[in-house]
Amino acid sequence: MTAFLSVENVTQRFGGLVALDRVSLSVEQHRIHGIIGPNGAGKTTLFNIIAGVFPPSDGRLALGGEDITRFSPEQRCAKGIARTFQVPRPFNGLTVLDNVAVGALAGSSNVAEARRRAAATIELLEMGEHAGNLASSLTIGLRKRLEVARALATRPRLLLLDEVMGGLHGGEIDRMITTVRRIAETGVTVVLIEHVMPAIMSLAEIVTVLDQGRVLATGTPGEITRDPAVIAAYLGDEVAA
Amino acid sequence: MGLSPATVDLVLASLLLGGLYVTVSIGLSLVFGVMRVMNFAHGEFVMLAMYAVYWAYEAGGIDPYVAGLVIVPAVFLVCVTVLRPFVLWLVNSPPLVQVFATLGLSIALQNLALLLWAGNFRSIRTSYSNTLVDIAAMRVPLTRLVAFAVAFLLVIGLHLFMKHSFFGKAVRATAQNRRTARLMGINVERIYVLVFALGTSIAGLAGVLLMPIYSVHPGAGFQLALIAFVVVVLGGLGSLPGAVLGGLLIGLVEVCSGYFISPSMKQIVYFAVFIIVLVTRPAGLLGQRGAEEVGLK
Amino acid sequence: MTGMFRIQLALLAAPMALALLTGDSFIHDSLTQVLLWGVLALAWNILGGYARQISVGHVAFFGIGAYTSTLLRIGFDISPWLGMIAGGLLAASAGVLLGLITFRLRGPFFTMATIAFAEVLRILAVNLRGLTKGSEGLTLDSTPNAAMFVFGSLRTYVFVAWVMMVGLFLLSWMLGRSKTGLRLLAFREDETAARSLGVNTYRLRLLAMGLSAFFTAIGGTFYAQFLLFIDPDSVFGVDISLQMALISVVGGIGSAIGPIIGTYLVVPFGQVLRAELGAQLAGLHLVVYGLGLIFVLWRMPDGVWPTVERLVAGFSRRGAGGAAKSGTAA
Numbered sequence: 001m002t003a004f005l006s007v008e009n010v011t012q013r014f015g016g017l018v019a020l021d022r023v024s025l026s027v028e029q030h031r032i033h034g035i036i037g038p039n040g041a042g043k044t045t046l047f048n049i050i051a052g053v054f055p056p057s058d059g060r061l062a063l064g065g066e067d068i069t070r071f072s073p074e075q076r077c078a079k080g081i082a083r084t085f086q087v088p089r090p091f092n093g094l095t096v097l098d099n100v101a102v103g104a105l106a107g108s109s110n111v112a113e114a115r116r117r118a119a120a121t122i123e124l125l126e127m128g129e130h131a132g133n134l135a136s137s138l139t140i141g142l143r144k145r146l147e148v149a150r151a152l153a154t155r156p157r158l159l160l161l162d163e164v165m166g167g168l169h170g171g172e173i174d175r176m177i178t179t180v181r182r183i184a185e186t187g188v189t190v191v192l193i194e195h196v197m198p199a200i201m202s203l204a205e206i207v208t209v210l211d212q213g214r215v216l217a218t219g220t221p222g223e224i225t226r227d228p229a230v231i232a233a234y235l236g237d238e239v240a241a
Numbered sequence: 242m243g244l245s246p247a248t249v250d251l252v253l254a255s256l257l258l259g260g261l262y263v264t265v266s267i268g269l270s271l272v273f274g275v276m277r278v279m280n281f282a283h284g285e286f287v288m289l290a291m292y293a294v295y296w297a298y299e300a301g302g303i304d305p306y307v308a309g310l311v312i313v314p315a316v317f318l319v320c321v322t323v324l325r326p327f328v329l330w331l332v333n334s335p336p337l338v339q340v341f342a343t344l345g346l347s348i349a350l351q352n353l354a355l356l357l358w359a360g361n362f363r364s365i366r367t368s369y370s371n372t373l374v375d376i377a378a379m380r381v382p383l384t385r386l387v388a389f390a391v392a393f394l395l396v397i398g399l400h401l402f403m404k405h406s407f408f409g410k411a412v413r414a415t416a417q418n419r420r421t422a423r424l425m426g427i428n429v430e431r432i433y434v435l436v437f438a439l440g441t442s443i444a445g446l447a448g449v450l451l452m453p454i455y456s457v458h459p460g461a462g463f464q465l466a467l468i469a470f471v472v473v474v475l476g477g478l479g480s481l482p483g484a485v486l487g488g489l490l491i492g493l494v495e496v497c498s499g500y501f502i503s504p505s506m507k508q509i510v511y512f513a514v515f516i517i518v519l520v521t522r523p524a525g526l527l528g529q530r531g532a533e534e535v536g537l538k
Numbered sequence: 539m540t541g542m543f544r545i546q547l548a549l550l551a552a553p554m555a556l557a558l559l560t561g562d563s564f565i566h567d568s569l570t571q572v573l574l575w576g577v578l579a580l581a582w583n584i585l586g587g588y589a590r591q592i593s594v595g596h597v598a599f600f601g602i603g604a605y606t607s608t609l610l611r612i613g614f615d616i617s618p619w620l621g622m623i624a625g626g627l628l629a630a631s632a633g634v635l636l637g638l639i640t641f642r643l644r645g646p647f648f649t650m651a652t653i654a655f656a657e658v659l660r661i662l663a664v665n666l667r668g669l670t671k672g673s674e675g676l677t678l679d680s681t682p683n684a685a686m687f688v689f690g691s692l693r694t695y696v697f698v699a700w701v702m703m704v705g706l707f708l709l710s711w712m713l714g715r716s717k718t719g720l721r722l723l724a725f726r727e728d729e730t731a732a733r734s735l736g737v738n739t740y741r742l743r744l745l746a747m748g749l750s751a752f753f754t755a756i757g758g759t760f761y762a763q764f765l766l767f768i769d770p771d772s773v774f775g776v777d778i779s780l781q782m783a784l785i786s787v788v789g790g791i792g793s794a795i796g797p798i799i800g801t802y803l804v805v806p807f808g809q810v811l812r813a814e815l816g817a818q819l820a821g822l823h824l825v826v827y828g829l830g831l832i833f834v835l836w837r838m839p840d841g842v843w844p845t846v847e848r849l850v851a852g853f854s855r856r857g858a859g860g861a862a863k864s865g866t867a868a
Contacts, residue, residue: 505665515651
């Protein structure tokens, strides 16, 4: 099966520091792909490169076969890549509905239509009751969901979730897991970076483990949890706990 | 082997003018570098100092440089007292407010000068206004030489002060990250007010040095501010060595374009330089990359 | 909120109503000035309010408009109605070019670049005597001829300026409610997040710049046709840039009615001060402007209109007991 998102030998240097060293991974379409690794492994850097925040020092990125290495964030959005931010960046002065409507603008002919589509997305994320509230008034759990709703409104083919479980408590995590699964069921390919292990274990079909800028292992959750190198580098404490 | 007199003349004139421009601009660079606030009223402080020198001389017979010994500290004092709340409000305001508050101050001060002293150009003639000094077979106006000497000492003094004094270190710490500086026990508010006072009193000093050489009118501040913008962007905002380099370069550009092209178009040349720098290297020659893009941390 | 709507309608209609009610030429003259400033403030607001790119060099576009239509009229007998469009397009191109050069710059850097840009044009206008007659200025034929944008009656000038202001108001209002308007809002709130959602912020800023420059130039042509004399200091002076911006900031940037409110507050005030105090106290009204601006920024950083809106919303909530809707796009 050809890769939908293909990361090929991506290297990223910040001055003398090599954050990513010839990282390659393939994300299959309609799958949920997880990326984990200890702090400083380069997950966020990789994520930013896939999202288009900056181009890699070396290497290539392709979506559905098309080279997108130098595409700007807006261009990537047009190609079907949407992302959330680790620390939510809501449009504070706008309502929840309008926040999501911004995402829906590209595929709508006017604001009213964008708002209608946004309302539907908001329902999907079970945020209907907050639609008229200002984004600044939301709790962290709701802000995370707003991030997802907004990104989803752009009708992406590939959704990048950056530590979307971070800061959420148990019940919220379960709800988010269910939400992500439901999104994937609509056919969206999902790539998620996570620290929250239960989330990765239950959601991801394939997991890539990064450590110190290199790919340590790739496999199903079951496979990587049994991989001694991975356990040594990262999972040991988590599994024990 | 020797340089033609014309070349020496040009170089000398450039240095002298550049020194003046450095004095006018370095305070602005300092304030922006630390507080990320562009004081659009900076030029007005120069202008007001010039008027102060003018009246001290016309009404009191006080020598400009002697008057300067009082004027410069007076500016400092005004900044730490009367302007303190203004400065602190400014630092914590969104960019829009910062720009328009300082613009509002600029408008108010400019027109206050107009109101009080009318729009005509005023200049002073001291006993040494026309004195020429022999330097390297050239004859240079004493007033310009004094201005250059003071500028030179100022730059050295400022550099040493910023590098070695506790205050200087505190200032650099605050400029880099105010939250961390605060956690280290630095009174960030006091630093901001003091930096603003320092930068603005240097502007006052520039006024003192300029008055014996040029004439003043209410709009002089605006003209000087434009030069300061160009110098500071060219040299790199937030960089003191940059302000020095920028000032000298603009002095050179102005003298040369006045000589080779035409005096009335020389402003266009340095604006052209300004635009070119903005396009090619917005951080300036010695500035921190991205300084022109990020806000206060 | 029909209350708000009715207030806005009244504000828009007021100048024309006043012009029709009285025959006093002094009032007509003042009204024309007020309305022209309204046009300029609205034009500035498109870039400064909607896109939050603060320009203090907008007089550059004003001057381009004034000189373009005037030179086309004097040199080629082209009607200023057409010259106005030409000037607008030229200004828009200059604005887009300026935007392309300065697009990376934020905050005060962009502002400084705009100031420098306007000054360059002023100096050019003074020095390119072959083209502009330098400081001597250019004079236009004052024979009334509607096709050549010269009117015999002052009231007609009021009407034309009024139509321009209302037209630009409607355009601003529609822009605010359009897809572009929502994108601009998102851009203002958080540019990075907006880009990740597909908003081409680069194009957005250029669009705002182009529109803003175009309409400012139209104001410049009107000015030229109203005074029938232009020179570099009058049409490229920084004080015009400052007042355009000041008016919008005081009235409330980011909304369509804000600049109009700012105009009604600021301009007549200046006119009265200047008339009452005359030449002896030249500059006093500007001192008040400067201090007033600082005061408004301190107490009402959003401007007068949003503050008024909030007050009215407060009253109606207390009265009707209903919840006020949260902020809308325009």
